[in-house]
Amino acid sequence: MRAVAFCGSARKNGNTALLLNTVLEPLAAVGVETELVELAGSEISGCKACMGCFKNKDQRCVFDNDVVNECIEKMAAADVILLGSPTYFSDISSEMKALIDRSGLVSRANGNMFKRKLGAGVVAVRRAGAIHVFDSLNHFFLIGEMIVVGSSYWNIGFGREKGEVAGDEEGMSTMKTLGENIGWLLKKLQQ
Ligand SMILES: Cc1cc2nc3c(=O)[nH]c(=O)nc-3n(C[C@H](O)[C@H](O)[C@H](O)COP(=O)(O)O)c2cc1C
Structure with missing residues (x-):
């Protein structure tokens, strides 16, 4: 079993x-292979709406000059996909938006290739x-026939400077519980 998290x-x-990483920890503890992919520092641009992915249907974005196709491959190989974003002007980051739009459209062009993950x-x-x-x-998961796992609160951590979320006890506990719930469901699905 594999879990990949995109930051x-x-x-x-x-x-x-x-x-x-706090969500991934309980998964690694039960033997799930985990990977964190940080989009920071990578080239990633938005969807060009060329619809080439619907023409080619090859599970790839036509634009192969950045990290998106590598991310799509990692998503396809995983049983669990985590998407993490900071809040920028009450919305997801541009990097995450680019990943969602391009991997989401490639998925739709290929019969919802992440369905039931x-x-x-x-x-x-x-x-x-x-x-x-x-x-x-959540829109990414729910339009793609994926199974969204919940925690004891919505999956939010409060902090401003790097590392400050570690001081948000409830946020950290929510992440740990989320990882445990995903691990529990993976085990059930294997039975
Ligand atoms: C461009 C930008 C916009 C932001 N907008 C918001 C916002 O709308 N609301 C908020 O509470 N924090 C906002 N923040 C703060 C970040 O969400 C916060 O520092 C977060 O912990 C950053 O996560 P990171 O350490 O993973 O980058 C913003 C930060 C930046 C750089």
């Missing part, structure tokens, strides 16, 4: 990455707008 923050090793969104926020970000992330 949409524009900065590496920030709060979103920390939250995602497990998914969950994770949000870092200083103060406000996180629910909107959470909703945006």
Whole structure:
């Protein structure tokens, strides 16, 4: 079993990455292979709406000059896909939006290629707008026939400077529970 987490923050090793790693920890503890992919520092641009993916139907974006096709391959190989974004002006980051639009369209062009995989969104926020970000992330999973796993609260962690979310006890506990719930469901699905 594999879980891949995509971090949409524009900065590496920030709060979103920390939250995602906290979800991955309980999964690794039960033997799931885990990987965190940070989009920060990678070239990634938005969908050009060329519809070439619908023409080619080859599970790839026509534009092969950035990380998106590598991300799509990692999604296709995983049983669990986590999307994490910081809150930027009450919305997801541009990096995450580009990944969602392009991988989402490639998925739709290929019969919903991530269907029945497990998914969950994770949000870092200083103060406000996180629910909107959470909703945006969930749209990716729910239009693609994926199974969204929940936690004891919506998957949000509060913090501003790098690492500050570690001080949000409830947020961190929500992430841990999310990882445990995903691990529990993976085990059930294997039975
Ligand atoms: C461009 C930008 C816009 C932001 N907009 C918001 C916002 O609308 N609401 C908020 O609470 N925090 C906002 N923040 C703060 C970040 O969401 C917060 O610092 C978060 O923890 C960053 O996560 P990271 O460490 O993974 O980058 C913004 C930060 C940046 C850089």
